[in-house]
Amino acid sequence: EQVSMINHHLSNSLSGIATIKSFTAEDYEAERLRIESDEYVERNRRAIRLSSAFTPMIRMVIVCGFIAITVAGGQLALNGTLDIGAYSVLIFMTQRLLWPLTKLGETFDQYQRAMASTNRILDLLAIKSSVIDGHFHLPLSEVRGHMRLDEVKFAYSDGREIIRGLTLNVPTGDTVAIVGATGAGKSTVIKLLLRYYDVTAGAVTLDGYDLRDLKQVDLRSAIGLVSQDVFLFHGTVRENIAYGCNGSVPEASIIEAAIVAEAHEFICELPQGYDTIVGERGQKLSGGQRQRLSIARAVLKDPPILILDEATSSVDNETEAAIQRSLERIVVGRTTIVIAHRLSTVRNADMIYVLQHGQLLESGHHDDLLLLDGLYASLWRVQTGERVLAGAIH
DSSP states (O other), X not given: OHHHHHHHHHHHHXXXXXXXXXXXXXXXXXXXXXXXXXXXXXXXXXHHHHHHHHHHHHHHHHHHHHHHHHHHHHHHHHTTSSOHHHHHHHHHHHHHHHGGXXXXXXXXXXXXXHHHHHHHHHHHHHOOOSSOOOOBOOOGGGOOOOXXXXXXXXXXXXXXXXXXXXXXXXXXXXEEEEEESTTSSHHHHHHHHTTSSOOSEEEEEETTEEGGGBOHHHHHHTEEEEESSOOOOSSBHHHHHTTTOSSOOOHHHHHHHHHHTTOXXXXXXXXXXXXXXXXXXXXXSOHHHHHHHHHHHHHHHOOSEEEEESTTTTSOHHHHHXXXXXXXXXXXXXXXXXXXXXXXXXXXXXXXXXXXXXXEEEEEOHHHHHHHTSHHHHHHHHHHTOOOOTTSOO
């Protein structure tokens, strides 16, 4: 257990090395690691002390047993009760059977170390999923892409209610934006659409089917997700673009997806092109490059429903413009749900839903919401630098 804590601390320190250096926290982190290491040394010392006491005890028992058998057997052999040959075999077998017991102390120590890891693994395996897979099979070819939230309520296990009676309609082929201040429940809506969690009341449906009735593999096969937190696996650019596709993917399809995502040009400039290793979590690439690979991955999947969760939140204006051009090409002909803080990226959406504290506050087209002069208009003026009406955001 203590080894696990040290490994966890080392992993965090290495992953956040840039942050540690920028805050000149090297000494602080080194001290934390020293404390953890000292704790490990102390626990290991206690284990060695116990093992050191246990092993000689076992050997003493073995020696006493061997002496007892030797003396008793010798006495029987001298009395003629036991044959000399049988006595020799008895001595040999006793030695062969008792000597392995000297390793019992070492085995006991290894057992204790293994049980610490085993108990943690068994605790994880004992946790039952709160999301039970449905039974209805919906072929990908039959998915139209109409999604709806009907009077949805959702609260986490600690009782905090995040979504409060939310109703949203996402028609087939439309681009729908969900906006709002931080903590409004936008990302939670995405988790409900992907059925990472089940609603506590109401229903989320796809083409009229309650998500709880659908097989999870069918639901998630129909949805492509481009998240603000892009996760790339340690491997090549090609492997990351083709991730999740069953079977081998033609090279031409991978390149075509990269071109649509405006990633082909920078990929060709990499040392090994599509065979370049991106590093752990794609650390060898810039934020914009990682985002475009994520878009290419979604393009290659070619889902009927596309979810864009803050896809341009962490990139510069030039990269954002390139990503926006990519998105404009891939949303054509498919249902698209956009989560965004930058309202300029969703002004052309077919419908914009404005959330506040897990409830629907406003809905409509961009121009209509500006005329409404509510929360959306206030956020728009803040982002465009226009004069904000006093108290409008509140």
